[in-house]
Amino acid sequence: MNIQWYPGHMTKTRRMIAEQIKHVDAVCEIVDARIPVSSRNPDVDELTAGKPRLVVLNRVDQADPDATKRWAAWFRAKGYAVMESDAKSGAGTKQFAAAVKTLLADKLRAYAEKGQNRVVRVMILGVPNVGKSTFINRIAGRKTAKTEDRPGVTRAKQWVPIDRGLELLDTPGILWPKFEDQSVGLNLAYTGAVKDEILDMETLGCHLMAYLGTNYPEALRTGYKLPSLPERQDGEEDVAWGYRLLEAAGKKRGFLISGGEVDTERMAKSCWTSTELASWDASHWKCRRRRNSLQRQNEGSAPMNCPSCGKEMERGSLYTELGRGLFFLPPGGKVGFWDTKRSVEQHGGIVLDGPHHIRGSDRATVHGYVCRACKKILLEY
Known part of the structure; x- marks a missing residue:
């Protein structure tokens, strides 16, 4: 699977970085802790040559903890300052200001000896959808940069003042013109750094399932919750084995179409945090882990809060008709034999995805949590 994505605005971003680098004191390179090498743009070394660098391993909550420790040590051995964070929850982000001061200790000391009180400026770099804007918003303590769970949201530079001494x-986000190693392209696609519209999602899902298997x-x-995984046959290609894994998982989740055939395309789109608006925004096991974590945080004290917008989530039942429609009803909500959008909403429910008519005889039901504000869904398993 040959993946390449380098839209025109990235060439403009490259020129902008080259122009602005002389105006900053240091560079903060944010990488995805799940794919710390694949999410590093090889052009950054040339563009930022001579500038002190802080490498932030972001999304550590989704990465292998032991592997993260090894990668942090590897980056330190390269001479970089390193910190770990989960920008979405804010974990680790409070270390940033201290890390910058340590990184620039000699320069700040020289300024102080001259009686200068200069503002420290740091450039934030990274591939698309790695969490740069979310990280900046956490550091700033307010929403200053636009964030969405898809690549290419930030299109222009923006100076963000943190305090009187730091900007x-x-x-x-910027990629590079050609991925020489196709495993890099796959890793970036898995984690949402490549736009979904250019991808064959089913084939990508097969590769991901083969990798996980x-x-x-x-x-x-x-x-x-599979009793066992389909065994890989001798000489079987990744896509072929991945397809059989998709079928097994899709069958278990009830992703079926007419004739009892597994809807592998839908199953593929649910394998990871997709950038598509219609995505349920979680892999099966990540969704369960996040829900359990949030439930433990809120148990006995406060209601479940949405991991995206922070607003209170509502527990209830989610209904789907053979994978073609999806609606939510709170406890006590009545389900008819033939529901419409109006009837669902009259009972306090939400239609999350069409069609407008959902037959009761064809429904599958799961329980979970829904945020009415941003339509985030967390499923219970």
Whole structure:
């Protein structure tokens, strides 16, 4: 699977970085802790040559903890300052100001000896959808940069003042013209750094399932509650084995179409946090882990809060008709034999995805939480 994505605005971003680098004191390179090498743009070394660098391993909550420790040590051995964070929850972000001061200790000392009280400026760099804007908003303590769970949202540079002594330069995500190693392109696609519209999602899902089956078979099996994984046959290609894994997982989740055939395309889109608006925004096991974590945080004290917008979520039932429609009803909501959008809403429910008519005889039901503000869904398994 040959993946390449380098839209025109990235060339403009590259020129902007080259022009602005002389105006900053340091560079903060944000990488995805799940794919710390694949999410590093090789052109950054040339563009930022001579500038002190802080590498932030972001999304550590979704990465292998042991692997993260090894990668942090690897980056430190390269001479970079390193910190770990989960920008969405804010974990680790409070270390940023201190890390910058340590990184620029000699320069700040020289300023102080001269009686200068200069503002420190740091450029934030990274591939698309790695969490740069979310990270900046956490550091700033307010929403200053636009964030969405898809690549290419930030299109222009933006200076963000943090306090009287620190400013950050938010830059658009930038890839490079050609991925020489196709595993890099796959890793970036898995984690949402490549626009969904250019991808064959089903084939990509097959590659991802084959990767998980090879490297994390137990997580794959328990995540989808499979009694066992289909065994890989001698000489079987990744896509072929991945397709059989998709079928097994899709059948377990009830993703069926007419004739009892598994809807592998829908199953593929649910394998990871997709950037599509219609996505349920969670892999099967990630969704369960996040819901359980949030439930533990809120148990006995406060209601479940949405991981995206922070607003209170509502527990209830989610209904779908053979994978073609999706609606939510709170406890006590009445389900008819033939529901319409109006009837669902009259009972306090939400139609999350068409069609307008959903027959009761064809429904599948799961329980979960829904945020009415941003339509985030967390499923219970």
